[in-house]
Amino acid sequence: MAQLLKRMGLTLDLNKRDLFKIFLLSLAFFCVIGAYTILKELKDILFTQFVGSGYMGDVKFISMFMLVPATLLYAKLVDSMSRFKLLCVYSGLYGIVGLIIAYYLGDAQIGLPNAIASGDRWFGWFIYLFYEGAVPFVVSLFWSFSNSVTSPETAKKGYPLMIAASKLGGMFTAGLAWMLLTPTGIIGNIGLTDVAIHQLLLGLASVMLCIAPVIVYYLLKLGNQENLHGYEAVYKVEKKEEADGTDQTGMFSGLMIMFKQPYILAIFAMIFFYELLNVVISVQRLVILKSAAESFSGFSGAMFEQRLIIHVIGFFVSFFGTRILLKVLGERACLLLNPMFIGLLLVYFMVMRDAHAVLVVYTGLGVLNYAFASPLRESLYIPTVKDIKYKSKSWIDSFGMKISKSVSSLFIKSAKNVVPGTAMFNVVYISFFSTVIALWILVAWWLGRRYCKAIENNEVIGLQ
Known part of the structure; x- marks a missing residue:
């Protein structure tokens, strides 16, 4: 029986040191994604309530340029801070400021009690633009840290477990939000006002962000230091650069490497293709949920309900599907499977073309991206230098993602x-769909081939 479970990929198959590391990283990721699940939906919900949906295009356009100086500052801090301190700074920033925002949501003038949406309600603009940085400066930073302390073999076995833990975090917060905001929910009638519920949710997300670096600190204090080297070839290069004094490369190095390295451009392309398709479907999803909602809380509840569904399905896919496929087929084949699965979803969308199909395809895209593609994509950063892990990755996850969403918006218009x-x-x-999927498959094939070659040859990608 034990042998059968091992062949199916249903055993952890990690030594004690790696299991301890993956467990604590999973626990921290539980907090990060639990918080992000709330922030991702509240960002759009609060902006719509404060400013109005008619300004959504404007704020998305402005956010592209606001993230540029923020990313340059982040790159500067990468050169002057340790990985752990950087994680503490950004998790603490979003946690503490989030608690302040939660407090002012109850203010009669600038908060939710004022139900009049207007373009000059700057609190709504600030909330949206501030939380636009949650992906590159919190979620992406956590992955950068994980990639720097994890070997390729451990990532293959452990990253699906981390994703599964993050799905549990998302299930917890999305489920809580749905139960609070939906009148038919289990605890939907406990006497809290709409304002208090949204304050509670934002406060919970902020506290969870503050807890994540505490868990990582525990890992660094009690973990085996040799086991925290990650990819050994990269670790040796980084130590040599520190000794030579060449480890500080400047604010623009990540952006320059991204354009010079085909490997990094290929990773960007993977995200670019996903966002192209996701935005087309998500715009129609928002229209459907908004038109069906009878109130502000009803709209919020519907958003969180669908996010809950994505996390529930994603948990089972990451724990039982991704782990087995990675174990049996390897990274190269799985990179190809992702666009193929998404292609099948798009075929279903084109055949059905109704509201139900939109919600099904949006859910499927979310599950495949977060539960299947995410651990694959993050593993690709492991054999790269620090500038790529932290700086190039931040450009891809911030400004790069905005470019793909802008291109998709042009198609929609x-x-x-x-x-x-x-x-x-x-x-x-x-x-449109066929072109994107075909290009995606070509890039995935090349990227998987390049990654496997680097690991087999103990190569470090990104060395000058």
Whole structure:
């Protein structure tokens, strides 16, 4: 029986030191994604309530340029701080400021009690722009830290477990939000006002962000230091650079490396293709949920309900699916499977073309991205130098993602007059989807081949 479970990938298959490390990283990631699940939805919900959905395009455009100086500052801090201190600074920043924002949500003038949406309600603008940095400066930073202390073999076995733990975190916070905001939820009638519920959720997310670095500190104090080297070839290069005094490379080095290294551009392309498809589907999803909601809380509850579904399915996919596929097929084949699975979802969307299909495909895209593609994509950073892990990655996860969303928005605007169900609609959308999937498969094939070659040759990617 034990042998059968091992072949199926249902055993942890990690030594005690790696298991201790993955357990604590998983616990910290539980907090990070639990918090991010709330912040991701509240960011859009609060902006819509304070400023209005008509300004959503404007704030997305502004956020692209706001993230540039923020990313440059982050790159500067990478050169002057240890990995752990950097994690503490950004987790603490979003945690403490989040508690302040939660308090002022109850203010009669600038908070939720003022139900009049207006373009000059700067509190709404600040909330959206501030939390736009949660991905590159919290979630992405946590992955950068994990990639720097984890070997490729441990990542193959342990990253799906970390993703599964993050899904539990998302299930916890999304489920709590859904139960609080939905009248039919288990604890939906406990006497809290809409304002108090949103304050409670934002406060919970902020506290969870503050807890994450405490768990990482415990790992650094009690973990085996040799086991925290990660990819040994990269560790040796970094120690040599520190000894030579060449480890500080400047604010723009990550951006320059991204354009010079085809490997990093290929990782960017993976995210770019996903965001192109995700934005097209998510815009229609927001319209469907907003039109079906009877109140502000009803809209919030529907958003969190679907996020809960994504996390529940994602947990089972990451724990039972991703681990087994990685164990049996390896990273190279799994990188190819991701766009193929998404292609099947898009075929379903084009065949059905109704509200139910939009919600199913949006859910499927979220599950595949977070539960299947994410551990694969993050593993690709392990054999890279520090500048790529931290600086190039931050550009990809901030400004790069905005570029892909902007391109997708251009497609939506250009195709908005195409009537669904017509021959022209089929031609436009099938051509768009097919082109993206075909390019994605080509990039995935090359990227998987390059990664496997680097690991086999004990190579460090990104050396000058």
